[in-house]
Amino acid sequence: MVHFFISQGFIHLSGLFEDSLIENCSEYIFGLYNRLYEAHSNEKITKDVQAWGNVIQDEFAKTEMYQDLIQNKKTIDLLKLFLGTDIAVLNYDHLWINVPQNTDPVLKKEIHTDTWTGTGVNTLIANTYFTDADEYNGLSVIPGSHLHGITPVRNRKPDPMFDVKYELSPLTDMKKGDFILWHSLLLHSTTGVSDKNTRISMSSRYKSPDSDFTSQERSLGHRTLCVGPMNHVSRLVGNDYMTPFRTLGGIVAIERRLHTLYGITNSVNEERKEYLEILYEDLQR
């Protein structure tokens, strides 16, 4: 798998998530989409699926199911093979709602690389599918194009001056719950739109918090999902200066609010669950 990624620039995986988690996410997202669609049918709002996707994503990111999705153990174990022990997810994931007859170019992306739009070369892009994709509305890639280095660009397209013939390969057999991971130098595009099916997926970006962040990545911010032993030791000492004897003769420990991040097994998660149930007992989250 890692070798395939190195030579081809992407991988396509199934079975990383519990089916019930993907079902819940899909139902939640479709639920909000259908409400906006109904408001549009009742002539309350104009049809702007891109803007709808943005507001739905903002709401989705506040839910527990989003947290479960982004902290999914199998995904993190996979990412560790690529990024090492310390992994962060950038803020502002993108929800792609690819509807029949869509003409919005933002939702039907032409060939591009994510480095063109400010993503760092040490950042991985991941798409999680909340629906199946058919042969028309999925994702296409140009396998191996990340090994060319950065593709010269003119006005958001590969610069025609270089007259390179690119051959897109549509990814096939994409099912609800599938996960596509690619290198930020890889050329890719939306395959197109279907005449009957809607495809919904979410792009997230992962990187090591120890790697360089681009200006865009810094301003969007990130959330660290897991840290390795070297970071753990620094945290136990308390700072990067390794202040001599800071903990000698006292307790060497990490504060409770960070226990989940540092993988310390204790009652924090149980407590948290209980408190959340009390706080939100009347609310569907």
Ligand SMILES: O=C(O)CCC(=O)C(=O)O
């Ligand atoms: O899913 C799509 O249609 C396009 C995804 C994409 O281009 C991206 O996430 O960078």
